Amino acid sequence: MARFTTIAEIRTAAGLRMACLRGVPSPWTEAAKGIFHIKGLDCQYGAQGEGDEEGAIAAWAGDSSVPVVAFENEPLRTGWAEILILAERLAPAPALIPGSASERADCFGLAHEICGQMGLGWAYRLMMAQRALSHDETEGKFPAGVGQYLAAKYGLNPAHAGQAKARVLDVLGLLDERLASGPWLCGAALSAVDVYWAVFANLFAPLPEDELPALPMIRDAYSCRDEDINAALTPRLRAHQRRIYDDHLELPVPLG
Structure with a gap:
């Protein structure tokens, strides 16, 4: 079977499978790919393709969000923490969760600040939605239709919208420290x-x-133009990203 196949095929396959989007490096999906790669786990990727019914991911998982991870006949997993715990179970070494309770608490706390609701990725998605729905003509933003989708998915309400940028800067500062x-x-x-x-x-x-x-529209929208956020992306943070990719993750990134 090809590395990327259809949703219909991974639904009936055995072993470890994951629903993705072609050409879109969703960070939650890329995190799962990276964890599986580090652990040497063979995962079959599936994306909406010819022969799939419309909305095939939602028909399978009950929601169109990715990633959706399947292992044998176990319940589907969509949350970053449950996907990580599954990977640790299937391949305990190299461990990506610390062994001691205090370090585990630290690990999952930091991970939530990056991956969780109103964490780094979530808050920045809210900023992306706000930008896409704005009426300015500047470059580097998603079309309004994508902005509406992101606003609905991530809950673009006044309280969270007002906190989003400060939350992004706060988490970047924490990681740099x-x-x-x-x-x-x-x-x-x-x-x-x-x-x-x-x-x-x-x-x-x-x-x-x-x-x-990635798709050109995605690369453009993913290039941050906020001066405060770009200033918070310190050389340490950028160098860490480069080192982790060079030493531990798959390049080029497989996007189907």
């Missing part, structure tokens, strides 16, 4: 948090096109 004291974001070795930052960093400063062959 962590790297000021050592090469890893959590503990004394590579952890899932390092993977999460590396892939979510593409929301602001995507890897070169030959390494991240």
